[in-house]
Amino acid sequence: MKEQKAKVYQHRWAIVALVLSLLVVAMAITWGVVGARQAQQTEDYRRQIDNQYRQAYYTLTYRVSNLSDTLNKLLLVQGGELRSSLLLDASTHAAASVTALSTLADTHSIEKTTKYINQIADYCMSLHKKISRGEPLAEEDRDNLIALYQVLLEVERGLMEAGDEVEQDGYEWMTALSDSEGAFAVFLSTLESTTIAYPSLIYDGPFSDALETPTPEGLFGRELSALEAGEVVAGYVPYTARSVEYLGAIEGSIKGYRFRISTDRGDYDVEISQKGGLLMEMDTDVSPEDTTLDEEQAVQYGADYLSSIGLDTLQCVWVSNYNSVYYLNFAHTQEGVICYSDLVVVKVNAQSGDIVGAEALGYLYHHTERTIDPPTVNETEARQAVSANIEIHSVRQALVPTDGGKERLTWEIYGKVGDETYFIYVDAFDGQEMKIMRVVDSANGKLVL
Numbered sequence: 377m378k379e380q381k382a383k384v385y386q387h388r389w390a391i392v393a394l395v396l397s398l399l400v401v402a403m404a405i406t407w408g409v410v411g412a413r414q415a416q417q418t419e420d421y422r423r424q425i426d427n428q429y430r431q432a433y434y435t436l437t438y439r440v441s442n443l444s445d446t447l448n449k450l451l452l453v454q455g456g457e458l459r460s461s462l463l464l465d466a467s468t469h470a471a472a473s474v475t476a477l478s479t480l481a482d483t484h485s486i487e488k489t490t491k492y493i494n495q496i497a498d499y500c501m502s503l504h505k506k507i508s509r510g511e512p513l514a515e516e517d518r519d520n521l522i523a524l525y526q527v528l529l530e531v532e533r534g535l536m537e538a539g540d541e542v543e544q545d546g547y548e549w550m551t552a553l554s555d556s557e558g559a560f561a562v563f564l565s566t567l568e569s570t571t572i573a574y575p576s577l578i579y580d581g582p583f584s585d586a587l588e589t590p591t592p593e594g595l596f597g598r599e600l601s602a603l604e605a606g607e608v609v610a611g612y613v614p615y616t617a618r619s620v621e622y623l624g625a626i627e628g629s630i631k632g633y634r635f636r637i638s639t640d641r642g643d644y645d646v647e648i649s650q651k652g653g654l655l656m657e658m659d660t661d662v663s664p665e666d667t668t669l670d671e672e673q674a675v676q677y678g679a680d681y682l683s684s685i686g687l688d689t690l691q692c693v694w695v696s697n698y699n700s701v702y703y704l705n706f707a708h709t710q711e712g713v714i715c716y717s718d719l720v721v722v723k724v725n726a727q728s729g730d731i732v733g734a735e736a737l738g739y740l741y742h743h744t745e746r747t748i749d750p751p752t753v754n755e756t757e758a759r760q761a762v763s764a765n766i767e768i769h770s771v772r773q774a775l776v777p778t779d780g781g782k783e784r785l786t787w788e789i790y791g792k793v794g795d796e797t798y799f800i801y802v803d804a805f806d807g808q809e810m811k812i813m814r815v816v817d818s819a820n821g822k823l824v825l
Contacts, residue, residue, distance in 0.1 A: 429480060433539055436476035443469035443496065444532050447525040449812045451518070452763055452793070456808035458801075459513075463504040470497035489531070496524050538563035592630050594718070594743030597652025605633040608653045609646050614681055614731040615639040625650075630740060632656050641730055649740065655685060658734045664700035664727035671695045673729065674702040678722035681731045682706060687739070690720060700726040708739065710746060714774040717742035717783060746775070751785060751804030758787035758802040761809060766791040766798065776801055776811060786810060 446466040453459045474493050503517060600608075602622055610617035618638040623645075626632040631650040636643055647656040669677075675692045682690055690706035693714060697703075701723055708718035719742075723733030753761075755771050762768075768791040775783045786801040797815035802808070 432476045432479035436473055436480065437535055437539060439469045439473040439476060440528070440532050440535060443473060444525070444528050445814055445816070447496075447521060447528060449814060450521055451525060452765070452798070453809055453812055454761065454763060456803075456806075456810065458809040458811055460504055460507045461810075462812070463500040463507070466500040467497045467504070470494070470500070492527065496528070499524070534563050592741045594740040595630070595649060595651045595654065597654070599651055600633075600653045602633050605648055605650070605653050606635060609633070609635045609648050610637055612646055612648065612655045612658055612685055612734075613637050613639060613644050614684070615641045626656075630656065630737070654740060655734060655736045656740065657737070659723075660732050662701065662723075662725055662730070662732040664725050667697060667700045667726040669702070669724070669726050669729055671697075671702070674724045674726065675704060677724050677729050677731065678702075678704040678706065681722060681734070682720065687720060687736075690718075697726060701732065702726050708743060711748055712773065713748055713785070714772065714788070715742075715746070715783075716774055717777045742777075746783075748775070748785060751787070753787070753802070753804050753807045755787060757807055758789065758804070761802045761807050762789055762791075762800050763793075765793050766800065767793070773804065774801065778810075784810060 443466055446462050446469060450459065450462050450466065453462060470493050474490055474497070477490065477493070499520065503513060506513065506517075602625065606620055606622055610620055616639060618640070621636040621638075623634040623636055626634055626647060632647050633650065634645065634647050636645055642660045642662075644658055644660045646658045648654060649656055675695065678692065679690075682688065687706075689708050689710070691709045691714060692704055693707045693716070694705035695702060702725075704722045704724060706720045706722060708715045717738065719738035721733075721735045721738075722731065724730070725732050751773065759768060759771065766789070768789055770790045772788050774786050774788040776786050776788075778784055785804040787804055789800045789802060791798060791800070799811075799813040799815070800809060801811040801813075803810050
């Protein structure tokens with residue numbers, strides 16, 4: 377009997393031990409799940425903060441680069457409305473640079489640097505107001521702009537080098553910014569050092585601007601249903617369609633439909649307008665390994681494609697090659713005048729010659745038949761309106777968009793100053809420079825800024 381009771385007790389204790397073991401295991405699993413969840417939340421938060429710093433860095437580099445480019449143009453432009461517009465642009469980029477820099481440097485002292493960039497914003501606005509009052513810029517004003525630009529080149533160069541080092545070493549931006557001996561901390565410290573001679577200026581005033589949303593002018597034809605659009609969309613793909621899949625409607629100022637079209641050259645995503653069934657965008661994945669086509673061949677492929685879809689009044693005005701894909705900018709021409717607002721971009725595989733993309737939103741927004749008055753400023757006078765430092769390579773007439781959403785007839789002057797390439801636009805009626813653009817080589821191919 378005692379032996380039987382002992383066995384019962386042993387059995388009960390075994391059950392208790394098993395239950396306790398299961399509880400311990402369950403608690404361990406629970407703690408592990410909670411711990412893992414907390415660890416994931418911590419990692420997500422860390423990644424979010426790091427992304428904010430990374431975005432601030434890219435915003436800063438973008439704004440500083442544009443500010444540098446704008447100051448460069450200000451040193452070349454002769455006067456008039458273009459100088460006033462560039463001064464406004466410089467003030468905008470400078471103000472945005474300060475905001476991004478303050479995010480990156482919240483644990484560092486950047487008093488001198490912030491003051492310097494704010495000086496650029498306010499000084500450029502001061503010069504803009506001076507021009508608006510009809511007062512000419514003095515030689516001292518130009519000297520101040522040169523001083524600001526020279527210092528900014530140092531800032532831009534240091535910013536790029538510090539960012540490259542952070543990215544190449546695989547650092548998180550949180551780590552990079554907290555490391556007092558790291559590349560970015562050293563960069564910020566250098567900006568505050570006495571080795572950079574920040575100019576002293578007298579300036580006044582704040583600054584503001586506004587944007588306008590365009591209304592599409594190039595739409596024509598009747599409203600199509602999704603079914604009707606599906607019957608015409610394959611005509612925009614340069615290769616025979618195997619299947620057409622409807623992906624949905626597009627809202628916005630230009631309503632449309634989205635389709636996926638399968639061909640023997642891959643799948644194309646195509647968007648066409650509801651009104652008239654006109655091409656909005658077309659794209660496909662492509663990864664060429666090399667460039668075998670020259671620019672002339674690529675332009676011909678692009679022109680043939682545009683002609684096949686009824687756009688045969690366009691002329692190629694710009695070519696850029698990025699990752700062995702040609703980006704071809706075609707603009708509508710009327711009476712020999714290039715209408716830059718009516719723009720279509722065609723992408724050509726630089727290895728195979730395939731048409732791999734197109735975007736015609738600029739054309740749909742702006743295309744219309746214009747009444748173009750003859751210029752009162754001739755080509756010779758336009759050439760004389762630009763800096764004598766420009767070595768002019770070509771001159772042609774062009775309608776260019778203005779900030780007020782209108783257009784102005786100009787003489788487009790393409791030329792060089794040393795190794796720098798520029799497009800300068802001279803008003804065809806008053807002979808004033810109204811726009812200047814600089815060509816730069818970048819990781820994204822040739823750009824016009």
